[in-house]
Amino acid sequence: MMIYTLVLVVYLGILAAIGIVMSRRSRNAGDFALGGRSVGPWVTALSFVAAYYSSVVIIGGGAFGWKFGLATLWVGAGNVLIGTTLAWIVLGRRIRRFTENLDAMTLPGFFAGRYGSAEARIFSAAVTALFLIIYNVSVLKGMANTFEVLMDLPYWSGVVISGVVILFYTAVGGYLAVVWTSFVQALVMIAALILLTYMSLQKVGGMTALVDRLNTIDPGLVNTPGVWGWAGLFSFTMIVSLGTWGMPQLLVRFYSIKNDKMLRLGTVIVTIGASVAMLPYLTGAVARVLVPEIDSPDQAIPALTALVLNDWGGALFLAGVVAAGMSTFAGVLIIISSSMVRDVWINGLGRQLTPAAELKANRIMSVAVGVISLLIALRPPALVLVLTAFSWAVIASTNLWPLLFGLYWKRTSPRATLWSMILGVTAALVWQAWPRIAWLPELPTGVAGIHGFVVGTTVGLVVIVVGTLVGRPAPAKNITQAWTGATGIDS
């Protein structure tokens, strides 16, 4: 216990120190929300990895590996190919240039500038803020559960310890503190995952022995799609991979990178860093062999850690899980606060703020949103727990197509964009609620395994394409402003 406490105190102290140092470089709202668009490729790339893989992915990914076996490696491969490398190649450069041309600091701000649509700005800001708070609750819960299992601390103290430290460095240091702490957190998380994987594979006798032993338990734990089935495997892979294309806390990394040129090195670094996505699923499968008797699959990774790592290794792993959660929580906090202040308060309600007042408002908003998430996470209501399971689906259904089409199809209609958001979200929510509504007919097996994300994004895609073909494009001045200076990538 002493070792765990020591490692955590040192680690949390380093994060708080980064927040204090970065507070000197956070002089206005642009610095607070985007770090003055001055972040280099290493920090951008590794902070993307840290924000992408939360504690939910590490603990939850391990749970999936334990439950469904090695077919879940495809989820990790999808995270790297679709969720990371293709996102950087397809979205990175255009987002960097367009947001600068439009002077947009947030994703709703991009929609307003690109489409000239105040409604799209408000709808996107409202849905994103609400469901990111819910997502944050699940992240805090994941961290607190890890504290509970590995340090024997009560649940509430895990929530408070991690929540307070994050709130401090985010409110004080803004975006620069978030990306620099995320950079450190990514290194800790990657080291922890590699250590756990190496030690657990050694314990089980190597990769071939793992496959043979899983085969004896159930061949479905080795084959693809195996015991999960295609509907579940495909849906889940898409939501946690393609879903990133609509997640503002990840896309903001493209706004803030110093220049286009740095996206090139960033893409290589982020691809290699993101490759650790395979490891939670692999170690989850190892846990199925080494710790088969557990109460719930969520205990697979903590139980495996306790079995194969000594105290120092366990402390490093705990720091890694906490790091993953903190970086995600902090990234989300910045997005919600800047979006609420700029998109809702200033542009939506038409209130004027001086640069100093906007910076102060951002700080206050980040603390307020953080405290709300923290209070909900202390005793999450049942509805919130249900909603956390598809907060990604709802946010991605709102933002994915309006962003992608806004970057690549000049003609995209603002009205079609708004309806794509509204109907995409509605379809995702209705699909997820379907099995819980008694009077609706039961969905056929196979179809029922499809996640609301697939349904929501399919509906959103159809609406935006058909609506654009029959509707009117955005005002010419908005299109010209977005594309101005986009030489070499103009479509």
Next chain:
Amino acid sequence: MAPFHLPWSTFAAFLVLGATIALALIWAAIDKVRSGSDPKEGAE
């Protein structure tokens, strides 16, 4: 049978990972060559 006694359908996930790293490297190289003709590259 693929390496480690895995079926190819599962082992292919590792191949996709390797191909993704290769894709990132090739894209970066092509982009560097192509950017030579773009005067706005890195101008911000």
